[in-house]
Amino acid sequence: MPIHADDDSLSRLLELQLEDSEITRLEDRRASLPEAARLAEMNEQLEELGADIATATKNQDGFASDQSKAEGEMEILDQKIAKEEARMYGGGVSNPKELSALQAEIEMLKRKRGVLEDQVLEAMVHKDDYAATAERLTAERDGLQTEANSLSATVNEISSDIDAELLKHRTKRSEVAATLTDELRDLYEKLREQKHGVGAAALEGGTCQGCHTQLPAREVERLKAERGLQRCDNCRRILVIV
Numbered sequence: 001m002p003i004h005a006d007d008d009s010l011s012r013l014l015e016l017q018l019e020d021s022e023i024t025r026l027e028d029r030r031a032s033l034p035e036a037a038r039l040a041e042m043n044e045q046l047e048e049l050g051a052d053i054a055t056a057t058k059n060q061d062g063f064a065s066d067q068s069k070a071e072g073e074m075e076i077l078d079q080k081i082a083k084e085e086a087r088m089y090g091g092g093v094s095n096p097k098e099l100s101a102l103q104a105e106i107e108m109l110k111r112k113r114g115v116l117e118d119q120v121l122e123a124m125v126h127k128d129d130y131a132a133t134a135e136r137l138t139a140e141r142d143g144l145q146t147e148a149n150s151l152s153a154t155v156n157e158i159s160s161d162i163d164a165e166l167l168k169h170r171t172k173r174s175e176v177a178a179t180l181t182d183e184l185r186d187l188y189e190k191l192r193e194q195k196h197g198v199g200a201a202a203l204e205g206g207t208c209q210g211c212h213t214q215l216p217a218r219e220v221e222r223l224k225a226e227r228g229l230q231r232c233d234n235c236r237r238i239l240v241i242v
């Protein structure tokens, strides 16, 4: 059964199509905001920086603990050396063999102390390096975080603007859709689903705006004379003569 549609309902159908196209455009825009993509990138960078800072801090702590361990051992050695030196120079030991053994013992302790001292210095250098790295990365992260916060506010602002626009167009769409007959609306929805979101197109200057095909002059004449519900011969969309 052919669907009957007068000029007025067809022009409202075209209006519905405009609203639907605008809604799709806004939804696509909202889903693909370059600012949101940049923000996601930033958040990823922030996560990486956080992990790098944690690693640097862990290494810094590790070397700090190496340093204090070596310093502790040095302190014990210092006490031993002081004790042995006191024995050596205290006059209590006079046996030359014992004195030279004592001397050798003190030298051995001092060599050990030297090794520990090197370890302390080395640990300090590494500790400072990692501390500097952690500090640099933290500054970098803080800067990026500030940038991300501001970008996030921008994304929210753009998104809520789009949402407000969407609400306006969805409301308008419902109003227009409610004025159409079920059969016209159903046909339109079916076509829209099949034809990339465009179910109705205007015939402007003899060209279907759905498939951008110039229709033969005779066909245009026929469509204009017949009016009513017409379909594009080429794309089969509902053709609205404007």
Ligand SMILES: [Zn+2]
Residues within 6 Å of the ligand: 201, 208, 209, 210, 211, 212, 213, 232, 233, 234, 235, 236, 237
């Ligand atoms: Zn067409």
